[in-house]
Amino acid sequence: MPKELLSPLPGTFYRRPAPDKPAYKNEGDEVAIGDVIGLIEVMKSFNEVKAETAGKIVKFLADNEEPVMAGQPLAEIA
C-alpha cells in the first residue's frame, strides 16, 4: 500500500540541499524512516522533510521549488 508523504509546513519545496548539489532522493530510491527527502523554506528558515515510512519512492508529487501548502502530498512511498 503506497503512502503519501505530506508536507508538514506551507512554503517552498526544494529537493536539493543547495542549488549546485544533487537531489536528496530520486524516484526509485530506497528510503529509511528519518531520511531527508527535501526542504521546505518558510519564514527565512529551511526545514528538513523526513520520511515517516520506509520503502521506495514511487514518485514525487511536488516539483522542486514548487509552492506547497501544509498537508499537501510531496511524494509517494511504497
Place this chain on the structure above:
Amino acid sequence: MVKVLKPGLSTTVQDLGRPGYYNIGIPLSGGMDRLATRAANMLVGNDEGAAVLEAVFMGPELEFTADAMVAVTGAELPPKVDGAARETWTSFAVKKGQVLSFEFLKKGARAYIAISGGIDVPVVLGSRSTYTLGALGGFKGRKLEAGDELPVGSGKSVKEGRSIPANLRRVNGNPAELRMVPGLYWHRITETAGKHFFEDIWKVAPEADRIGYRFKGGRPLEFVPRTPPFGAGSDPSNIVDACYPYGSIQVPGGTEPIVLHRDAVSGGGYFMVGTVISADMDLIGQLQPHTPARFVSVDLEGALKAREEREAHLHKVRASLS
C-alpha cells in the same frame, strides 16, 4: 507546569502586547491575531490578556504536569490529547501526564493555545509577550525549544466543551482583502502605479514573519521623478528617515510591499504607500505563504467604522460564552 517535548516551527509566548515603548524602538508584540488570542483565553476562563502560546504553521508537542483546561483558536491546527482528536475553538481538559500534540495545519497560519491559569513567565515592561528580535519578554526572550519547562498560573475552573460558534470565527476571503488608508507618501508614485497597486493580486512571500509581511507578484511601482532631498538615498523608494506606523506598507525599490506587523521596527528610510487598518491586522497573521491578497483603499472614516465593527464582533464573542 508544561514541558516542551517538541517546539514546533516558531512557538512563542504572547499576550495582548507591550504598548508604550514604540518611541524607543520596542514594538507592541503580542498575538498577531488578537481576536483569536482573546477568544482562546475566554474559553479556558482566563483574563483576555493572559499569556498564551502562538504557534506558526506547525504545533508544538507539550506534556502537562498538572490537570488543565486548554483551547486552541485562530488557525485550523487540529489538537490531539494522547493522540485522540479534539476540536478547535472549544475548551477541552488535559490531565496530568497527558501530551498535547497537533495534526498538520488545515487553514490559516497561527494557532493560539490557551492554558487555564495562563503561561506565567515574568512580566517585562508590562507584558509577557516575546519580542524575539530584542530577546525581550516571553520565555527567555526567544521561541520555545525542546526541554523548556513553562510555568503555568493557577486557573479558575471552567467546563469542558465551551465553544465559540462557527459564524464568529473570522476567516479570510480569497483573495484576502486588506483595507488600507493611503498615506503621506502616496504622491511619490504615479497615478498609474497607484491604480495598479490596488488592481493587482499579490501573494504572501515565504519570508513573511511577525516583523513584516512581504507580498510579491504585483507590477513594480513607478515613481514620480525627483531630486532626492538631503538625507534620503538615491533610490526613488528612499525618504528622509521617518516613523513607521504598525500596518504601514513600505515598498523597497517599488517591487515588494511589506506590511509591518506586531514586532515592527519603529522607523527607517523607505516610503510608505499607506497603512493597513487596525481591523484587518489580525487577518494578516492568518495568511499562509503564497496566499493571494489584494489591497483595498478606505478613508479614515471607513477605517474607524471597521474598528467599531471589530469591537462589536468582540462583544458578540464574549456574549456567546456568558
